[in-house]
Amino acid sequence: AKMEDGPVFYGFKNIFLTMFATFFFFKLLIKVFLALLTHFYIVKGNRKEAARIAEEIYGGISGKNCWADRSPLHEAAAQGRLLALKTLIAQGVNVNLVTINRVSSLHEACLGGHVACAKALLENGAHVNGVTVHGATPLFNACRSGSIACVNVLLEFGAHPQLEVHLSSPIHEAVKRGHRACMEILLAKNVNIDQEVPQLGTPLYVACTYQRVDCVKKLLELGASVDHGQWLDTPLHAAARQSSVEVIRLLTDYGANLKLRNAQGKSALDLAAPKSSVEQALLLREGPPALSQLCRLCVRKCLGRACHQVVHKLCLPEPLERFLLYQ
Helix, strand or coil, rough: HHHHCCHHHHHHHHHHHHHHHHHHHHHHHHHHHHHHHHHHHHHHCHHHHHHHHHHHHHHCCCCCCCCCCCCHHHHEEEEEEEEHHHHHHCCCCCCCCCCCCEEEEHHHHHHHHCCHHHHHHHCCCCCCCCCCCCCCCHHHHHHHHCCHHHHHHHCCCCCCCCCCCCCCHHHHHHHCCCHHHHHHHHHHHCCCCCCCECEECCHHHHHHHCCHHHHHHHHHHCCCCCCCCCEECCCHHHHCCCCCCCHHHHHHHHHCCCCCCCCCCHHHHCCCCCCCCCHHHHHHCCCCCHHHHHHHHHHHHHHHHHHHHHHHCCCCHHHHHHHCCCC
């Protein structure tokens, strides 16, 4: 008989499993106890002792004010509990406490769209441009939640509307989520309308990818480059992949080039499903454009991105002005 089938083997196996389970439970119990102790010290304002305990649990953490666990301040901000948040601040809790991922209470407040909590934190010295390990700022979180009020208060306190390409872009997030108002606020702060971010492309490319028609319309109206997408992939390629006929019509109306090919050598028409409404829409636009369309594109190109602002100064008849503005 094999040893594995004998009672001795099963006896040792049971002992080993029992010891392992006991050790795991004991270790978990210690961590829970230390976490509660950390919570107690944070509430009492003894940040130094809390940091020491957090380091015992999670090992060394580089950087100032780095935390392994969310503090009560984080919870209050995330849940929009203004009174609790102000009480903690009055007790001396540091408004710039961050988790191990560098998430601050201001990040949490903006993600939840809690503008009153965000303002209270900013008024007490919260870092308006704090960055998480994932490259997100409070402004990025505000654009993610679609909170116009949070976006405005952050900008009022000095938030950077446009960031380096390696950080998460607020305008791309606003467009991705379909928060047109947030997008317009950022563009009014002179954010580059054609900023290309690795893995995402331009805001217009993102809008086409996620079929955010309102954002597509506004970006084109404000002068976004109709053919600038993600490297060789154009917004028209993105719209063809998503089978979005409405977006394709918008892009072609604004002069999208149907002949451009991506890195795989494919045009937008190549990406359209055979005999689909997308293929039909693209085929209808393949021929030469009407003279009126050519004139409109030429005038808009001469006026540049400020077209929607300066066209009124040309003193044109109202129907012609409306035609130039796609109204």
